[in-house]
Amino acid sequence: xxLSRFYIGEVERTAGVEYADFTSLEFESSGKEDFYxxxxxxxxxxxxxxxxxxxxxxxxxxxxxxxxxxFIFSYYMTFFGSQQFRHxxxxxxVSGLMCAEIGMSIQHDANxxxxxxxxxxxxxxxxTIDLVGVSSxxxxxxxxxxxxxxxxxxxxxxxxxxxKPNVWRLTREHPKRSHHNFQHIYLPLIxxxxxxxxxxxxxxxxxxxxxxxxxxxxxxxxxxxxxxxxTKITYAIYMFALPGLFSHYDALDIIRxxxxxxxxxxWVLAFLFQxxxxxxxxxxxxxxxxxxxPMLARGWAASQVMSTANFNPKSIFxxxxxxxxxxxxxxxxxxxxxxxYYPEISPIVRMTCEEYNVPYHSFPTFWAALIAHLKYLKxxxxxDFDFRLNG
Numbered sequence: 001x002x003l004s005r006f007y008i009g010e011v012e013r014t015a016g017v018e019y020a021d022f023t024s025l026e027f028e029s030s031g032k033e034d035f036y037x038x039x040x041x042x043x044x045x046x047x048x049x050x051x052x053x054x055x056x057x058x059x060x061x062x063x064x065x066x067x068x069x070x071f072i073f074s075y076y077m078t079f080f081g082s083q084q085f086r087h088x089x090x091x092x093x094v095s096g097l098m099c100a101e102i103g104m105s106i107q108h109d110a111n112x113x114x115x116x117x118x119x120x121x122x123x124x125x126x127x128t129i130d131l132v133g134v135s136s137x138x139x140x141x142x143x144x145x146x147x148x149x150x151x152x153x154x155x156x157x158x159x160x161x162x163x164k165p166n167v168w169r170l171t172r173e174h175p176k177r178s179h180h181n182f183q184h185i186y187l188p189l190i191x192x193x194x195x196x197x198x199x200x201x202x203x204x205x206x207x208x209x210x211x212x213x214x215x216x217x218x219x220x221x222x223x224x225x226x227x228x229x230x231t232k233i234t235y236a237i238y239m240f241a242l243p244g245l246f247s248h249y250d251a252l253d254i255i256r257x258x259x260x261x262x263x264x265x266x267w268v269l270a271f272l273f274q275x276x277x278x279x280x281x282x283x284x285x286x287x288x289x290x291x292x293x294p295m296l297a298r299g300w301a302a303s304q305v306m307s308t309a310n311f312n313p314k315s316i317f318x319x320x321x322x323x324x325x326x327x328x329x330x331x332x333x334x335x336x337x338x339x340x341y342y343p344e345i346s347p348i349v350r351m352t353c354e355e356y357n358v359p360y361h362s363f364p365t366f367w368a369a370l371i372a373h374l375k376y377l378k379x380x381x382x383x384d385f386d387f388r389l390n391g
Contacts, residue, residue: 033299033300033301034356035299035301035302035352035353035356035358036299036300036301036302036333038352038355038356039301039333039348039349039352042348042352043334043337043345043348043349046344046345046348047341052341053117054114054334054336054337054338054341055113055114055115055116055117055336055337055338056114056115056116056117056338057338057340057341059340060109060115060116060338060340063105063106063320064105064106064125064128067098067101067102067105067106068098068102068106068128070094070098070101071095071098071099071101071102071132074091074092074094074095074098075091075095075238077091078091078092078095078257078261079242079243079247079249079254079257080243080246080247080248083248085249085253088249088253088257089257089260092257092258092260092261092264093260093261093264095261095264096260096261096262096263096264096265096268097264097265097268099132099133099195099261099264099265100264100265100268100269101321101323102128102129102131102132103129103132103134103265103269103323104268104269104272104322104323104324104325105320105322105323105339106125106128106129106323107125107126107127107128107129107136107139108323108324108339109125109323109324109338109339110122110123110125110126110128111126111129111136111139111140111143111144112144112335112336113336114335114336114337114338114339115338127227127231130227130228130231130232130235131231131234131235132235132265133195133198133199133232133235133239134195134198134199134203135203135207135228135231135232136227137220137224137227137228138202138203138206138207138212138217141206141212141215141217141218142158142159142212142215143159144335145215146158146159146212146215147159148332148335151277151303151304151307151308151332152277152282152283152284152285152307153284153285153286153303153307154171154173154174154284154286155173155214158212158213158214158215159273159277160277160278160284161213161214162174162175167179167183167186167187167190168180168183168187168377169183169380169381170278170284170380171284171380180380180381180382181381181382182381183377183378183380183381184374184375184377184378184381187377188271188374191266191267191270191271191274192262192263192264192266192267192270193262193263193266194266194269194270195262195263195265195266195269196259196262196263196266197266199235199262203228203232207228239258240254240258243257271370271373272322272325273325274373275309275311275363275366275369275370275372275373276308276309276310276311276325276328276369277307277308277309277328278373278376278377279309279361279369279372279373279375279376280372280375280376280379281309281361281372282306282307282308282309282361283303283306283307283359284307285303285306285307301333302356302358304329304332304333305329305332305333305349305353305358305359305360306358306359308328308329308332308361309328309329309361309362309363309369309372310326310327310328310329310330310346310361310362310363311326311362311363311364311365311366311368311369312326312363312364312365312366313326313327313343313346313362314343316343318366319339319340319342319343320340323339324339324340324342325339326366327339327342327343327346329349329360329361329362330342330345330346330349333349
């Protein structure tokens with residue numbers, strides 16, 4: 001039975017990689033999704049008993065204000081307020097961290113509809129990522145539409161698509177190149193340019209091609225069009241024009257500081273997202289076409305859990321600093337729940353997973369998750385390797 005509420009859209013084929021017919025992809029339902037129905041009911045009952053709206057938390061506004069203030073202050077100190085370059089480098093690092101915080105702790109919830117119960121305010125907060133250079137429209141297409149529906153499914157999840165140039169190999173289906181033997185060494189360095197690539201290239205490439213990899217994107221509304229180009233122009237003005245006109249640094253130093261901001265931005269986001277999905281403990285669900293209509297071997301919710309891993313789930317510090325990304329399992333099951341509530345529902349999720357024999361993976365620390373990610377990159381870079389298909 002097709003679960004229509006999970007239907008996303010259609011995709012195109014990418015040269016060199018085979019993709020199944022998107023319109024015929026299905027998730028198994030009967031029995032397998034009893035897990036999600038039970039879990040969803042338990043989580044809903046938890047919030048109902050406490051009379052809590054899971055889509056908003058009063059601390060979010062305070063947290064957002066502090067992050068945005070720190071970003072504005074660190075930006076000013078980077079280009080205008082510091083008289084010595086080494087001090088500007090420090091503030092550039094802070095500015096990059098704040099860009100990442102905007103991405104993880106503000107816009108992530110807002111673009112999932114889990115920031116506030118007021119749509120207009122939520123829409124404004126979702127656009128905070130636009131003001132640090134990344135298009136919220138393109139982010140929603142890749143992350144919400146593509147990644148969340150088909151996490152780690154080769155040929156469907158745009159986050160694990162084959163890149164051009166082919167710098168990584170994450171599944172056996174990805175073409176093998178000799179340099180992949182060393183991807184566990186060079187990819188951590190390359191991760192730093194991902195934000196820069198997104199800001200200066202990816203958003204524009206997706207706009208003009210109408211796709212993100214194999215994922216077709218819808219035509220922008222007039223409002224989305226104005227936000228896309230308006231914020232791109234605003235970003236260029238405050239990040240390049242104003243420092244060029246009023247900073248005491250020359251053009252080369254301004255570029256250096258900008259690159260530092262973007263490298264920190266990229267490294268933080270890349271590592272925190274990669275340790276959740278690109279590890280040996282996470283499954284890469286395969287598409288079974290033996291029936292003539294491809295189906296995932298497990299239900300949607302079970303596949304979400306099995307293709308994801310948490311780290312340091314009991315740490316309030318990591319919950320706040322990552323915007324709940326240390327609770328990726330809870331996030332993938334309940335993206336409409338504000339991340340501040342994830343530690344509260346985590347025991348419910350873990351208990352239900354144990355009850356239904358759904359593997360629940362959690363690393364004790366971020367460093368353990370990072371080591372697991374690097375080990376997986378090394379294994380995946382080999383000519384042939386064994387990896388988890390369906391758990």
